[in-house]
Structure formats: structure tokens, C-alpha cells
Amino acid sequence: MLLSAEELQIHIRGCSLNNRESQKKIYSSFYGYAMSICHRYTNREEDTSEILNDGFLKVFVEIYRFKPAYADTVSSFKGWLRKIMIYTAIDHFRKNHKHQVMGELNETYMHVPSSHEDAVDKISYDEILSAIRFLTPGYRTVLNLFIIEGFSHEEISKELGISVGTSKSNLAKARKQLQKLLYQQNQTVNKNVV
Amino acid sequence: MWSEEMDRKIKEAAENDIHGYEDKSWKDMEVLLDKHLPQKKKRRGIIVFFLLAALGLSGYLLVSSISSSKKPVVQQNKTTLPASTPGDQQKTSPAKEITDNKNDTAVTEKTVTDNNKTKVADQITSIDQPGNNEVNTSATNNSIASATKNPDSKINGKNNTVNNSSLSSTTPVQSTNRSNTKQPGQLVKKNNTIVVEKKSPAKTIAEPIATTAANQDKEQKSTTATPESIVKGESIPAPSQPATTTTAQKKVDNDLPVAKAPNEPVKKEQKAKQNNSKFSFNFSFGPDLSSVGIKNPGQVKAQFGLGVGYAITDKISVRTGFFAGKKIYTADSNSYKVPNSTPYSPANSPFRIDADCFVYEIPVNVVYNFAQSKKHNWFVSAGLSSYLMKEEKYIYNYKTPGGQQVSYPKEFKNENQHIFSILGLSGGYQYHVSKRFSLLVEPYIKMPLSGVGHGNVKLNSTGVLFTATLKPFGKK
Numbered sequence: 001m002l003l004s005a006e007e008l009q010i011h012i013r014g015c016s017l018n019n020r021e022s023q024k025k026i027y028s029s030f031y032g033y034a035m036s037i038c039h040r041y042t043n044r045e046e047d048t049s050e051i052l053n054d055g056f057l058k059v060f061v062e063i064y065r066f067k068p069a070y071a072d073t074v075s076s077f078k079g080w081l082r083k084i085m086i087y088t089a090i091d092h093f094r095k096n097h098k099h100q101v102m103g104e105l106n107e108t109y110m111h112v113p114s115s116h117e118d119a120v121d122k123i124s125y126d127e128i129l130s131a132i133r134f135l136t137p138g139y140r141t142v143l144n145l146f147i148i149e150g151f152s153h154e155e156i157s158k159e160l161g162i163s164v165g166t167s168k169s170n171l172a173k174a175r176k177q178l179q180k181l182l183y184q185q186n187q188t189v190n191k192n193v194v
Numbered sequence: 195m196w197s198e199e200m201d202r203k204i205k206e207a208a209e210n211d212i213h214g215y216e217d218k219s220w221k222d223m224e225v226l227l228d229k230h231l232p233q234k235k236k237r238r239g240i241i242v243f244f245l246l247a248a249l250g251l252s253g254y255l256l257v258s259s260i261s262s263s264k265k266p267v268v269q270q271n272k273t274t275l276p277a278s279t280p281g282d283q284q285k286t287s288p289a290k291e292i293t294d295n296k297n298d299t300a301v302t303e304k305t306v307t308d309n310n311k312t313k314v315a316d317q318i319t320s321i322d323q324p325g326n327n328e329v330n331t332s333a334t335n336n337s338i339a340s341a342t343k344n345p346d347s348k349i350n351g352k353n354n355t356v357n358n359s360s361l362s363s364t365t366p367v368q369s370t371n372r373s374n375t376k377q378p379g380q381l382v383k384k385n386n387t388i389v390v391e392k393k394s395p396a397k398t399i400a401e402p403i404a405t406t407a408a409n410q411d412k413e414q415k416s417t418t419a420t421p422e423s424i425v426k427g428e429s430i431p432a433p434s435q436p437a438t439t440t441t442a443q444k445k446v447d448n449d450l451p452v453a454k455a456p457n458e459p460v461k462k463e464q465k466a467k468q469n470n471s472k473f474s475f476n477f478s479f480g481p482d483l484s485s486v487g488i489k490n491p492g493q494v495k496a497q498f499g500l501g502v503g504y505a506i507t508d509k510i511s512v513r514t515g516f517f518a519g520k521k522i523y524t525a526d527s528n529s530y531k532v533p534n535s536t537p538y539s540p541a542n543s544p545f546r547i548d549a550d551c552f553v554y555e556i557p558v559n560v561v562y563n564f565a566q567s568k569k570h571n572w573f574v575s576a577g578l579s580s581y582l583m584k585e586e587k588y589i590y591n592y593k594t595p596g597g598q599q600v601s602y603p604k605e606f607k608n609e610n611q612h613i614f615s616i617l618g619l620s621g622g623y624q625y626h627v628s629k630r631f632s633l634l635v636e637p638y639i640k641m642p643l644s645g646v647g648h649g650n651v652k653l654n655s656t657g658v659l660f661t662a663t664l665k666p667f668g669k670k
Contacts, residue, residue: 018231020224027223028215035213053223057230125207132204147201148208175200 003029005073012077016064023060033078034085040144041089043133047096055081055088086149090141090159097137123182131181139174146171474665476501476515482657484521486530492523492549494657499555503663509563513575517555523653524548530649544590544602551647554582557618571624579616579640584608586648606648615644620659634661 003011003025014022031052038051059081068076132140141160145151146167151159153167160167478499485491501515525547559577566572586606591599622636636659646653 018233020227020233023227024220024224027220031215031219032213036208036211039211039213040208049219049222052219053226056223057226060227060231123203125203125210128204128207129211143204147204179200 002074008073008077012063012066015060018060026059027056030078030081034081037082037085038089040129040132040148041093041141042137043140047092051085051089051092054092055085058084058088086145087159090145093137093141094160097141123186127182127185128178131178131185134181135174135177139170139177142167142170143174143178471665471667472505472511473667474503474505474663476503476513476661476663478515478517478659478661480657480659482519482521482655484523484653484655486523486525486651486653490524490526492521495520495522497555497657499659501557501661503561508566511561511563513557513559513561513577515557517557519553519555521551521553521653521655522549523651525649525651529651531645531651544592546591547649548589548591549647549649549651550587551583552585554584555616556580556582557616558614559618559620563624569626571626572622573624574621575619575636575638577618578614579618580614581610581612581616581646582608583610583612583647586610588648604648610647612642612644612646615642615646617641617643622659624663630665632663634659634663636661 008026008029011022011025015026034052034055035048038048038055041051042048062084066077066080069079070076132143135143142156145156145159146153153164153171156162156167157164162170476499478497478501480497481494482497483492483494497517497519499515499517501513503511503513505511527544527547530544530547557577557579559575561573561575563571563573584607586609588604588606590602590604592602618638618640620636620638622634624632624634626632638657638659640655642652642654645651
């Protein structure tokens with residue numbers, strides 16, 4: 001259950017003092033929220049847990065610096081936590097999959113008939129997220145940062161150490177690949193239904 | 195074609211992604227935290243425990259030292275008790291008891307029976323007289339060297355017939371050296387008290403006592419020697435061995451009193467000496483800086499003082515004294531209660547008050563020595579001081595509406611006294627130049643518990659005291 005603003009402030013103070021109970025309280029309260037972020041950046045549970053825990057470690061190390069940007073302490077903290085998780089995921093990608101960002105130029109794309117575009121409404125959230133997880137790591141990261149996190153290509157290029165053109169290219173490819181995966185999933189579902 | 199609808203869908207999918215908490219995840223997290231953010235062991239409790247233990251120990255030492263200083267000085271006692279008639283009960287002062295322990299030297303009670311082997315240990319006080327450090331005791335069968343200092347000691351009438359002549363002629367002296375070798379510069383003077391060693395309620399174990407008199411009681415002669423109960427490490431030769439006794443004997447000044455009375459002044463003198471050696475006299479000087487708050491530091495001025503200290507224990511002592519010095523500081527109107535007698539109204543508060551005060555200070559401090567060696571020791575001190583404001587000169591500085599600066603002086607004499615209103619904390623180092631003389635350096639801070647001076651300011655002081663300490667009665 002998410003903490004109230006007063007509880008959160010109390011436990012933030014406790015975490016500043018390296019109090020385990022406060023750390024556990026914040027960890028358990030924001031676990032689901034943080035996991036939803038980290039889950040999108042990997043397709044392996046071990047990597048997801050690694051990104052999650054590394055992110056929370058950074059949170060607890062730097063929590064004494066946290067100051068609410070606006071009146072709502074919980075929202076401010078969620079935003080601050082979100083940024084830390086994203087950058088932790090980026091660090092994880094740069095450490096493990098950086099070479100894949102540059103090497104996606106020879107990918108072939110499957111044309112998805114436009115008649116299937118109205119099937120977007122029928123796609124569930126789980127399918128979308130599942131499909132995102134199956135993207136190539138480079139595509140996945142760029143797609144997450146651009147579409148979900150709202151990074152610009154300039155920011156993406158700076159964070160990933162790539163050019164703006166490569167960022168745009170990877171985004172296009174990510175979308176294509178996602179469409180393909182969703183189409184394949186849809187086709188599989190239709191076949192099963194039939 | 196990719197549409198914006200797809201982007202929106204993806205965002206909604208991300209926002210609605212829900213994951214449940216897993217305890218296993220916290221365990222992994224905890225391992226990570228223990229590695230990167232280990233929790234410090236809770237030493238606060240230990241620190242508090244040690245602080246409390248130190249306080250308790252200090253209090254215990256203080257109480258025990260005070261209580262022990264009240265106890266009479268127990269001297270080595272040696273007198274010979276003749277065998278008295280059975281049933282004679284001879285009691286010394288009510289404060290003294292017969293000790294069963296061979297090691298006891300306090301005279302308590304004597305029970306004399308036919309089989310008693312009772313010996314009275316001479317109470318010996320050592321005085322500085324050269325050449326007289328040999329044991330010499332004498333007693334007749336029925337003579338008792340009245341040994342007790344205590345005027346309340348009760349001795350049987352018969353046994354109270356002290357063989358004054360024998361005693362006066364052979365005033366027993368005793369040294370702690372078993373071999374009776376002379377100790378340079380020491381003469382052991384004898385005062386008689388009774389030491390009884392009990393084997394059974396009806397018996398007393400007599401201690402061997404060196405005698406020179408031929409008419410020493412046989413029972414006394416046959417007594418066995420337990421040197422520990424008489425004198426530390428010394429056995430008294432039997433009468434049949436006059437050689438040893440003679441070597442151990444020496445006539446003492448005939449003027450030495452035999453009665454109870456001499457023991458008292460000697461003991462008192464010894465006790466007084468011990469107490470006197472704990473006293474010390476101090477002369478101190480050093481720079482002192484006074485200020486009101488941190489923003490307006492005052493001037494550094496010299497202060498001088500004389501003091502006296504008393505060592506309660508080896509570690510704890512108290513000091514007091516008298517210091518004089520100037521305290522020059524500045525204050526603003528927020529810190530200073532401006533008197534209404536100034537030519538300007540209280541509404542037009544001075545922007546600055548310049549103070550020049552001459553202060554007598556009487557501190558009372560408790561000093562704790564926490565690291566001691568033969569030559570060095572470190573100490574901390576805390577206490578309360580009294581300020582006697584002998585002279586206070588203030589200049590109230592105002593700014594007129596026209597922007598001019600005007601000053602208004604005001605002087606007060608002997609108007610303010612602050613008794614035990616200044617908290618002083620200090621610590622320092624002491625170097626023992628000799629057993630009597632030592633030098634100290636002591637940084638300190640003083641904080642008022644209430645307002646000081648005419649303006650009721652929070653006047654803080656800090657500085658360093660350089661002190662020379664002399665123990666005039668201490669051992670060289």
C-alpha cells in the first residue's frame with residue numbers, strides 16, 4: 001500500500017539515518033511502481049530485479065538529498081524514484097547491450113497491412129508490454145525513453161552515447177518491430193480462437 | 195503506419211502495469227544494503243553505559259574517600275599483655291574489636307586466660323628520628339603497655355598497671371623490616387595497643403614479642419610468633435635470645451610518654467600530614483576573550499588568579515580561587531537590556547554597546563584526571579563560577595535621525611553579582627616538575643546560566659589558563 005505524505009516523510013528521515021525498517025517500508029510501498037518501470041527495459045527477470053535493486057540502492061544512498069519539488073510529497077518522490085530507475089536501466093543497458101544499439105541497420109522489416117491498424121484498440125496492455133519486452137534491447141530502450149518517458153532524441157543520444165540520427169532510426173525500427181510482434185500475437189490469438 | 199494512437203496505448207499500458215510486492219525481493223535488497231550501507235553497531239548504548247559506569251565509579255570513589263578520611267588511622271600495634279586472671283576481659287574502646295584474622299593489626303579486644311597467648315602489639319608510629327628503628331619491647335607478666343591511643347579503651351585494672359619504668363626505659367620501637375636493619379632517617383616510636391589473635395573464644399593467640407625484661411611471663415615466652423599479626427614481616431625475638439633482642443632494641447627517649455595520650459597527637463599529626471599533602475596552591479594567568487554571541491568578539495585581555503586545590507582521590511580533586519580580569523566586549527540592542535536612563539528613548543535603541551568591565555571571579559571546579567602517569571596527566575574540569583562586577587563601563591552608541599553617531603557613557607560600580615551563575619568547562623594537561631610542583635595548561639570555556647552585568651547579556655568567555663601548582667606539604 002502506498003504511504004501517505006506524513007508516513008513518507010517519516011520514513012525518508014529514517015532512511016537518511018540508514019534505518020532498515022524505513023528502508024523496507026519505502027521499498028515495499030514503491031516496489032510495484034518501480035518494477036513496472038524496470039520491467040519494460042529487460043526481458044529477463046533476473047535483469048529486472050537487478051535494475052530494481054540497484055535503483056533502490058541509489059535511492060537510499062541519496063535519499064538525504066531528496067526535497068519535494070512540489071507540495072505533493074508522494075508524487076514528487078515517485079517522480080524522483082522514476083528518474084533514478086530509468087537512469088539505472090540505461091546504465092544497465094550501456095553496460096550489457098550497448099553494442100546492439102549501433103548494429104541494427106541490417107534488420108528487415110515486415111510490412112504490416114494498414115487494415116490491421118484498427119486492431120490497436122483490441123490490443124491489451126499486457127500484450128503491448130509483453131511485446132515491448134521482446135524487442136531488441138537497443139530498440140526497446142529507445143522506444144521506452146522516447147514514447148513512455150518522453151525523452152527527446154537529443155537527450156536519448158546523450159544518455160546512450162549515440163547520434164541523434166541513430167536514435168531516430170532505432171525508434172522507427174522499434175515501432176516496426178513492435179507492430180510485427182503485436183501482429184504475430186494477434187494472428188496467433190485469432191488462430192487459437194478459430 | 196504508426197499512429198499516435200499506438201503511442202498513447204503504449205503509455206497507458208506502462209501506466210497501468212501493476213506488480214505485486216515480493217518478500218524475496220526485499221531479502222535480496224537487504225543483502226545489497228548490508229554490503230553498501232552497513233548499519234553501524236549501536237554504540238550509543240555502550241557509550242551511555244560507560245558514561246554511567248564512570249559516573250558511578252567516580253561517585254563511589256568520592257564517597258569512599260570521604261568516608262575513609264573520617265576513619266582513624268590504623269597503626270601497627272604491638273604491646274604485650276601479661277597473662278591475666280582467667281576471665282579477665284579487657285576491652286579496649288568500643289570501637290575496637292578483637293580480630294581473628296592474623297593479618298589484622300587493629301586492636302580490638304583482649305581475652306586473657308591462663309592459656310592465653312596474648313601479646314599486645316605495640317602501636318608504632320614512625321617519626322623521623324635517625325638511628326632508632328629497632329624493636330624493643332618489654333613487659334612484665336602483669337604489665338600491659340597501654341597501647342591504645344583511644345582514651346576510651348578499657349583495660350583491666352591489673353593489667354593496666356603499666357610497667358612504666360620498663361616501658362619508659364625500653365620504649366618499644368618497631369620497624370617494619372624483619373631484619374631490623376636501620377632505615378635511614380627513621381625512628382620508630384612505640385605506642386602500645388593490644389592485638390589479640392583468637393584461636394578460640396577462650397583463648398587468644400599470643401604473638402611473639404621481643405622482650406628485654408627477665409621477668410617476662412612464661413606464657414608469653416612460649417607464645418608462637420605470627421609476624422603478620424604484629425608487624426608486617428617482622429618477628430620479635432624471644433627473651434631467651436637477648437642478642438637478637440639487643441640488636442633489635444634501642445632505648446627510646448625517656449621522655450616519650452607511655453600513656454594513651456601520645457598516640458592521639460601522633461596519629462592526628464600523621465593524619466594531618468596526609469591531609470595537608472592533598473592541598474595545593476595555584477597561581478594562574480592567561481588570555482581571556484569575552485563576547486556576546488559569535489558575531490561580535492571582544493578583546494583579549496589578561497586575567498590573573500590565585501587558587502587552592504584539594505585532592506579527594508588520585509583522580510578527583512576540587513579547586514577554587516580568586517581571579518581578576520577585564521572583560522571587554524560589544525553587544526547590540528537585541529542582546530543588551532538598555533537602561534531607561536539614557537538620554538535617548540528605548541525606542542531609539544543603540545546600534546552598539548561597548549562594554550569595559552572589571553570582574554572578580556570565584557570559581558569552584560571539580561577536576562577529574564583521566565590519564566595519569568608519573569610526570570604527566572590529562573584532566574577535565576567542570577564547575578560553577580561567581581562573577582562580581584566591580585566596575586562596569588558602557589558606551590551606548592546611537593544614530594540620530596540625521597545619521598549622526600552619538601555616544602552616551604554610563605558607569606556602574608559593585609552593582610551586579612552573579613553567584614554560581616557561570617558554567618565553566620575545561621580540560622588540560624599537567625606536567626609534574628617534581629612531587630610538589632607542577633605546571634598546567636588548561637583551555638576553557640565559560641557560559642552564563644543567566645544574564646551578566648547591567649545589560650543582562652549572555653557573556654561567554656574562552657581562553658587558556660597557565661597555572662603553576664605547589665604542594666607545600668607534599669612529600670619531596
